[in-house]
Amino acid sequence: MSPYILGIDVGTTSIKAVLLEKVSRAVVASQTLATAADVVDNSGIKAKEQQTSHIIDALNRCVCLLPRDKLENVSSIGLSGQMHGVLFWKAKSGCDWPDGECFTARDTSQLITWQDGRCSCDFLSSLPKPDSHLSVATGFGCATILWLMKNRPGFLEDFGVAGTIQDYVVSMLCGLDGCVMTPQNAASWGFFNTTSNQWNTEILRAAGFPTHLLPQCVPSGGLAGQTRSNWHGVPAGTPVGAALGDFQCSVYSCMRDQTDAVLNISTSAQLTYAMPADFKPQGSPQPASSISYFPYFEDSYLAVAASLNGGNVLASFVEMLKLWMKEFGVEEPSDLCLYEKLIGCALNQETSDLRVRPTILGERHNPMCLGQVTNISSANFSLGHVSRALCCGILDNMASMMPADLLQQAGVRRIVGSGSAIARNQVLRQEVERAFPLPVVYGQNADSAVGVAMVLCDRC
The missing domain is CATH 3.30.420.40 (ATPase, nucleotide binding domain)
Structure with a gap:
């Protein structure tokens, strides 16, 4: 049987999973499930958050709906997802694998999404100028972390790792201690220089930013690791790509x-x-x-x-x-x-x-x-x-x-x-x-x- 590539997008409202036949590049199976993960905001700060457990549950159910015989012949896994947002988790304990083939979220924050509005114009204007050609806006990961440092200083003490939701999934699938992030997602966080592929570490540290939360940067299109366990039939040891931005992947799919x-x-x-x-x-x-x-x-x-x-x-x-x-x-x-x-x-x-x-x-x-x-x-x-x-x-x-x-x-x-x-x-x-x-x-x-x-x- 021809090998397949499992492509997954962790979107704002839904999960989509496809199986692409490697030789013909044809999509042979596809499933989409709503996450129903939005959290009602009664805080008055224009927060936009989602329940991480709901997203991961939808991810597992979506992949499980794909043909088992084809999942057993997956040769690599690629993930994209909603950019800008930030999720926090504890190193080495971000999930459980209760039955060996399905992981569940544990010791994580809620996902603060790209739609988050808590960083007002006044707050953004108070931030240091980034060493980057890209501006920083509300909903961007670094801006959100700086807001949390100012307004909820004890919040981050419970967590040791941060990334986008798609970075989190890659880390859990591969059993990584930390988070690896491609320039596509890093640029969407702000305070990242895309020419040098480096975080603005000194600028952020001077602003009181917890720089230990900055993910390790790896090339876009490269691998992050291998699956630590069988996953709905996908064999353990299957290569997993470092997570990419949903925008770049959507363009890649149709720009001929x-x-x-x-x-x-x-x-x-x-x-x-x-x-x-x-x-x-x-x-x-x-x-x-x-x-x-x-x-x-x-x-x-x-x-x-x-x-x-x-x-x-x-x-x-x-x-x-x-x-x-x-x-x-x-x-x-x-x-x-x-x-x-x-x-x-x-x-x-x-x-x-x-x-x-x-x-x-x-x-x-x-x-x-x-x-x-x-x-x-x-x-x-x-x-x-x-x-x-x-x-x-x-x-x-x-x-x-x-x-x-x-x-x-x-x-x-x-x-x-x-x-x-x-x-x-x-x-x-x-x-x-x-x-x-x-x-x-x-x-x-x-x-x-x-x-x-x-x-x-x-x-x-």
Whole structure:
């Protein structure tokens, strides 16, 4: 039987696991499970946390659903996951293997996710300037740790290791005493120099940061170790890749050419293209810039416009409509029914002079830029106008962050459109083609679990 690569993405809301046949590079099995791990925040500090035990339980159940005979022929395991966030655990006791084939979380904190908002603008401005071309924002691991040092100084005393949730899974599978982290995830934490591949240790130490929590950096695309035990049929001793960023893996899964740009609209939205091989980011962070340069593979970089406002804006609009209906005492239709109605109305309204700025979550480069609706008249207040203007606004915001002429100057020849929001919304696809006068192709859906499996297939 041909060997398989097990690719896993530990996402914000779900776990996805795929089996990629190594020879044909075909996905032969796939499973997705919701984690249902969100913790209700009553603290008033805009915390966004998840139950680690729920995530690991969903991970085990998801992998267990894959065909056992194929799992027994897995030759390597790759993991990607949600970036920026931070999890803490105790060295040498971060999990149990109660039945020899399934590990459960133990002695860990809750996962503080990338969506965490506890680091205010005032707090971030009080932090030292990083030796990096990348800015630091709320939800970034190092910023969160510095916040905890100031506001919950005793919290970290119980833990000796820190990493992203995907780093934690790698450590538990391999039985590592500490945490290894690739530059992709390290850069997402802040205070990491991607040119030297070094943490800003001295800067952080001077700020009172517990530098013993900084993971050991290893190359993106390399191995972290081997499985310490059989895992749902995957043999002990199977090589495990060091965890990668979900964004980079999603791009890897669908960028077929260096002249492609990838536009992904799911919960949030990202537009990216590959920089030339000799590109090196220069200078200090530019917090007001809408474009960042993320480390990719083999010392290369992606130019990225990462918007916090994507499909979640449409979901918020649907929730608002449902709330209004509830307040009027009207029976609420399903989310699917509302989405279909909104799309249908927008398709019947080909254009609109109504203007919606959909940045209800702000943006990392401009957190105070909230949403607006302008140019309202008695003639453009229909559901079709509003729905069309909302979809248009999502793409206008994306184009303001990374304009079409910039893509053309960078040598981009086509845009690969992907993501769940684009896949199910024809109006968004129309607005993509209006905002970016380049050929747009669909159907090459970005998939982090497939991408991380492809990375191992190509590089290990």
